[in-house]
Amino acid sequence: LAGSPGMTGAAVLCANAALHAGAGLITVHVERDFPKYLVSAMPPEVMVKASDDPVSEAFSAKHDALVIGPGTGNCSEGYHQSLMEHLAGDTRPLLLDADALNRISQAGRLDLLKASHVVTPHPGEFARLAPDLAKRDRTEACREFVTRYPCTLLLKGSRTLVAYGGEPVHFNPTGHAGMASGGQGDTLAGVIGTLLAQGLQATDAASLGAWLCGRAAERTLADGPIATASDTIRHLGEAMRDWRERRR
Numbered sequence: 001l002a003g004s005p006g007m008t009g010a011a012v013l014c015a016n017a018a019l020h021a022g023a024g025l026i027t028v029h030v031e032r033d034f035p036k037y038l039v040s041a042m043p044p045e046v047m048v049k050a051s052d053d054p055v056s057e058a059f060s061a062k063h064d065a066l067v068i069g070p071g072t073g074n075c076s077e078g079y080h081q082s083l084m085e086h087l088a089g090d091t092r093p094l095l096l097d098a099d100a101l102n103r104i105s106q107a108g109r110l111d112l113l114k115a116s117h118v119v120t121p122h123p124g125e126f127a128r129l130a131p132d133l134a135k136r137d138r139t140e141a142c143r144e145f146v147t148r149y150p151c152t153l154l155l156k157g158s159r160t161l162v163a164y165g166g167e168p169v170h171f172n173p174t175g176h177a178g179m180a181s182g183g184q185g186d187t188l189a190g191v192i193g194t195l196l197a198q199g200l201q202a203t204d205a206a207s208l209g210a211w212l213c214g215r216a217a218e219r220t221l222a223d224g225p226i227a228t229a230s231d232t233i234r235h236l237g238e239a240m241r242d243w244r245e246r247r248r
Helices: 008-021 054-060 077-089 098-107 123-129 138-148 184-197 202-223 229-234 236-244
Strands: 027-031 047-051 066-068 094-096 117-119 152-155 161-163
Touching (some): 008 229, 027 054, 047 054, 077 098, 152 202, 184 229, 202 229
Antiparallel strands (some): 152 161
8 A cells, every 4th residue: 555646656666675575466556546647657567456445455355464654645535544444453464654654643543553563664753653752762762662552663764773572672784874865765665565475573574674675775885875765676686695695
Protein backbone atom coordinates (compact mmCIF):
# COMPACT_ATOMS: atom_id res chain seq x y z
CA LEU A 1 0.00 0.00 0.00
CA ALA A 2 2.14 2.83 -1.32
CA GLY A 3 1.94 5.98 -3.42
CA SER A 4 -0.67 8.61 -4.13
CA PRO A 5 -1.04 11.36 -6.76
CA GLY A 6 2.05 13.52 -6.67
CA MET A 7 3.97 10.89 -4.67
CA THR A 8 4.41 8.16 -7.25
CA GLY A 9 8.14 7.74 -6.76
CA ALA A 10 7.68 6.25 -3.30
CA ALA A 11 5.60 3.38 -4.69
CA VAL A 12 8.00 2.77 -7.55
CA LEU A 13 11.09 2.72 -5.33
CA CYS A 14 9.45 0.53 -2.70
CA ALA A 15 8.26 -2.03 -5.24
CA ASN A 16 11.57 -1.95 -7.12
CA ALA A 17 13.51 -2.55 -3.91
CA ALA A 18 11.25 -5.48 -3.02
CA LEU A 19 11.82 -6.91 -6.48
CA HIS A 20 15.62 -6.71 -6.17
CA ALA A 21 15.57 -8.03 -2.60
CA GLY A 22 13.92 -11.25 -3.77
CA ALA A 23 10.17 -10.89 -3.36
CA GLY A 24 8.48 -13.58 -5.42
CA LEU A 25 5.33 -11.66 -6.30
CA ILE A 26 4.67 -7.98 -5.69
CA THR A 27 1.35 -6.18 -5.86
CA VAL A 28 0.90 -2.43 -5.39
CA HIS A 29 -2.64 -1.62 -4.26
CA VAL A 30 -3.75 1.91 -5.17
CA GLU A 31 -6.90 3.99 -5.35
CA ARG A 32 -8.98 3.91 -8.50
CA ASP A 33 -7.72 7.20 -9.99
CA PHE A 34 -4.05 6.50 -9.45
CA PRO A 35 -2.67 4.09 -12.12
CA LYS A 36 -2.31 6.73 -14.82
CA TYR A 37 0.39 8.33 -12.66
CA LEU A 38 2.12 5.05 -12.02
CA VAL A 39 1.99 2.41 -14.71
CA SER A 40 4.66 3.84 -17.00
CA ALA A 41 7.22 4.05 -14.17
CA MET A 42 6.54 0.73 -12.44
CA PRO A 43 8.75 -2.29 -13.24
CA PRO A 44 6.88 -4.70 -15.53
CA GLU A 45 7.28 -7.50 -12.98
CA VAL A 46 5.08 -5.64 -10.48
CA MET A 47 1.30 -5.88 -10.52
CA VAL A 48 -0.74 -2.73 -9.91
CA LYS A 49 -4.29 -3.22 -8.65
CA ALA A 50 -6.66 -0.25 -8.44
CA SER A 51 -9.92 -0.27 -6.53
CA ASP A 52 -12.29 1.97 -4.62
CA ASP A 53 -10.99 0.47 -1.36
CA PRO A 54 -7.41 -0.69 -1.94
CA VAL A 55 -6.80 -1.12 1.79
CA SER A 56 -9.55 -3.72 2.10
CA GLU A 57 -8.35 -5.45 -1.04
CA ALA A 58 -4.75 -5.61 0.20
CA PHE A 59 -5.73 -6.96 3.62
CA SER A 60 -8.13 -9.53 2.18
CA ALA A 61 -5.55 -10.87 -0.28
CA LYS A 62 -3.29 -13.73 0.80
CA HIS A 63 -0.12 -11.69 0.94
CA ASP A 64 2.65 -13.03 3.19
CA ALA A 65 3.50 -9.50 4.34
CA LEU A 66 2.38 -5.93 3.77
CA VAL A 67 4.30 -2.68 3.41
CA ILE A 68 2.13 0.31 4.24
CA GLY A 69 2.67 4.04 4.03
CA PRO A 70 5.37 5.18 1.60
CA GLY A 71 3.93 8.12 -0.33
CA THR A 72 0.31 7.66 0.78
CA GLY A 73 -0.09 11.19 2.12
CA ASN A 74 -2.41 12.28 -0.71
CA CYS A 75 -4.76 9.30 -0.46
CA SER A 76 -8.39 9.91 0.44
CA GLU A 77 -9.64 10.19 3.99
CA GLY A 78 -11.57 6.96 3.46
CA TYR A 79 -8.28 5.21 2.64
CA HIS A 80 -6.78 6.21 5.97
CA GLN A 81 -9.91 5.35 7.94
CA SER A 82 -10.00 1.92 6.31
CA LEU A 83 -6.35 1.42 7.26
CA MET A 84 -7.05 2.03 10.95
CA GLU A 85 -9.94 -0.42 10.90
CA HIS A 86 -7.94 -3.18 9.23
CA LEU A 87 -4.84 -2.73 11.38
CA ALA A 88 -6.97 -3.41 14.45
CA GLY A 89 -7.84 -6.95 13.39
CA ASP A 90 -4.86 -8.20 11.36
CA THR A 91 -1.82 -9.97 12.82
CA ARG A 92 0.29 -10.81 9.77
CA PRO A 93 3.83 -9.38 9.40
CA LEU A 94 3.75 -5.82 8.12
CA LEU A 95 5.86 -2.70 7.94
CA LEU A 96 4.50 0.75 8.71
CA ASP A 97 6.38 3.72 7.33
CA ALA A 98 6.04 7.39 6.48
CA ASP A 99 2.44 8.57 6.04
CA ALA A 100 1.01 5.49 7.76
CA LEU A 101 2.98 6.41 10.88
CA ASN A 102 1.90 10.03 10.60
CA ARG A 103 -1.75 8.98 10.47
CA ILE A 104 -1.37 6.67 13.44
CA SER A 105 0.22 9.45 15.47
CA GLN A 106 -2.42 12.00 14.39
CA ALA A 107 -5.20 9.62 15.39
CA GLY A 108 -3.50 8.68 18.67
CA ARG A 109 -3.78 4.99 17.73
CA LEU A 110 -0.41 3.62 18.76
CA ASP A 111 -2.43 0.91 20.48
CA LEU A 112 -2.72 -0.66 17.02
CA LEU A 113 0.98 -1.62 17.00
CA LYS A 114 1.64 -5.36 17.38
CA ALA A 115 4.56 -7.74 17.79
CA SER A 116 4.35 -8.62 14.09
CA HIS A 117 4.82 -4.98 13.07
CA VAL A 118 7.99 -3.14 12.09
CA VAL A 119 7.81 0.66 12.30
CA THR A 120 10.49 2.65 10.50
CA PRO A 121 10.30 6.35 11.43
CA HIS A 122 12.87 9.00 10.69
CA PRO A 123 13.52 11.39 13.60
CA GLY A 124 10.67 13.74 12.64
CA GLU A 125 8.15 10.91 12.41
CA PHE A 126 9.41 9.50 15.69
CA ALA A 127 8.88 12.88 17.35
CA ARG A 128 5.25 12.77 16.22
CA LEU A 129 4.81 9.22 17.49
CA ALA A 130 6.43 9.89 20.88
CA PRO A 131 6.95 13.62 21.51
CA ASP A 132 8.18 13.04 25.04
CA LEU A 133 11.01 10.79 23.80
CA ALA A 134 12.19 12.88 20.86
CA LYS A 135 14.88 14.84 22.73
CA ARG A 136 16.19 11.97 24.82
CA ASP A 137 19.25 9.90 24.03
CA ARG A 138 18.36 7.89 20.93
CA THR A 139 19.17 4.52 22.47
CA GLU A 140 17.18 5.27 25.61
CA ALA A 141 14.30 6.58 23.52
CA CYS A 142 14.21 3.36 21.50
CA ARG A 143 14.25 1.20 24.62
CA GLU A 144 11.43 3.18 26.18
CA PHE A 145 9.31 3.14 23.01
CA VAL A 146 9.40 -0.65 22.70
CA THR A 147 8.52 -1.09 26.37
CA ARG A 148 5.35 0.86 25.65
CA TYR A 149 4.41 -0.77 22.34
CA PRO A 150 4.98 -4.43 21.34
CA CYS A 151 6.51 -3.74 17.92
CA THR A 152 9.97 -3.65 16.36
CA LEU A 153 11.25 -0.09 16.05
CA LEU A 154 13.79 0.88 13.41
CA LEU A 155 14.84 4.47 14.08
CA LYS A 156 16.62 5.95 11.09
CA GLY A 157 19.65 8.17 11.54
CA SER A 158 23.40 8.46 11.15
CA ARG A 159 23.45 5.09 12.90
CA THR A 160 20.16 3.33 12.40
CA LEU A 161 18.92 1.61 15.57
CA VAL A 162 16.67 -1.45 15.82
CA ALA A 163 14.89 -2.23 19.07
CA TYR A 164 12.37 -4.73 20.43
CA GLY A 165 11.18 -5.09 24.01
CA GLY A 166 13.45 -7.21 26.18
CA GLU A 167 16.28 -7.38 23.61
CA PRO A 168 19.47 -5.34 23.25
CA VAL A 169 19.28 -2.37 20.88
CA HIS A 170 21.00 -3.16 17.58
CA PHE A 171 23.23 -0.58 15.89
CA ASN A 172 23.57 -0.85 12.12
CA PRO A 173 27.21 -0.40 11.05
CA THR A 174 26.71 0.07 7.31
CA GLY A 175 25.92 3.14 5.24
CA HIS A 176 27.31 6.65 4.90
CA ALA A 177 26.24 10.30 4.92
CA GLY A 178 25.68 10.30 1.17
CA MET A 179 22.49 8.27 1.74
CA ALA A 180 20.73 11.38 3.08
CA SER A 181 18.56 11.73 0.00
CA GLY A 182 14.91 11.22 -0.83
CA GLY A 183 13.64 7.70 -1.38
CA GLN A 184 16.08 5.77 0.79
CA GLY A 185 13.33 5.10 3.31
CA ASP A 186 11.03 3.78 0.59
CA THR A 187 13.82 1.48 -0.54
CA LEU A 188 14.41 0.23 2.99
CA ALA A 189 10.69 -0.43 3.42
CA GLY A 190 10.60 -2.61 0.31
CA VAL A 191 13.62 -4.63 1.42
CA ILE A 192 12.35 -5.22 4.95
CA GLY A 193 8.90 -6.10 3.64
CA THR A 194 10.48 -8.74 1.42
CA LEU A 195 12.41 -10.23 4.33
CA LEU A 196 9.22 -10.37 6.39
CA ALA A 197 7.46 -12.17 3.54
CA GLN A 198 10.32 -14.67 3.41
CA GLY A 199 9.68 -15.60 7.03
CA LEU A 200 12.25 -13.64 9.03
CA GLN A 201 11.19 -12.45 12.45
CA ALA A 202 10.46 -8.73 12.62
CA THR A 203 13.65 -7.75 14.46
CA ASP A 204 15.86 -9.84 12.18
CA ALA A 205 14.15 -8.48 9.05
CA ALA A 206 14.64 -4.89 10.22
CA SER A 207 18.28 -5.44 11.19
CA LEU A 208 19.22 -7.28 8.00
CA GLY A 209 17.29 -4.84 5.81
CA ALA A 210 19.17 -1.89 7.30
CA TRP A 211 22.50 -3.69 6.85
CA LEU A 212 21.79 -4.58 3.22
CA CYS A 213 20.67 -1.08 2.23
CA GLY A 214 23.64 0.49 3.98
CA ARG A 215 26.06 -1.95 2.37
CA ALA A 216 24.49 -1.42 -1.06
CA ALA A 217 24.98 2.33 -0.63
CA GLU A 218 28.61 1.74 0.36
CA ARG A 219 29.02 -0.12 -2.91
CA THR A 220 28.06 3.07 -4.78
CA LEU A 221 31.04 5.00 -3.36
CA ALA A 222 33.14 3.86 -6.29
CA ASP A 223 30.99 6.16 -8.42
CA GLY A 224 31.01 9.16 -6.08
CA PRO A 225 30.05 10.30 -2.58
CA ILE A 226 26.28 10.48 -3.10
CA ALA A 227 24.03 7.41 -3.13
CA THR A 228 20.55 7.90 -4.54
CA ALA A 229 17.82 5.43 -3.69
CA SER A 230 18.04 4.04 -7.22
CA ASP A 231 21.78 3.52 -6.73
CA THR A 232 21.10 1.58 -3.53
CA ILE A 233 18.58 -0.65 -5.28
CA ARG A 234 21.00 -1.32 -8.12
CA HIS A 235 23.64 -2.64 -5.70
CA LEU A 236 21.36 -4.76 -3.49
CA GLY A 237 22.47 -7.99 -5.14
CA GLU A 238 26.11 -7.27 -4.35
CA ALA A 239 25.19 -6.42 -0.76
CA MET A 240 23.36 -9.73 -0.42
CA ARG A 241 26.45 -11.54 -1.69
CA ASP A 242 28.61 -9.64 0.81
CA TRP A 243 26.29 -10.74 3.63
CA ARG A 244 26.42 -14.38 2.60
CA GLU A 245 30.21 -14.30 2.33
CA ARG A 246 30.68 -12.26 5.53
CA ARG A 247 32.52 -9.62 3.53
CA ARG A 248 32.63 -5.90 4.09
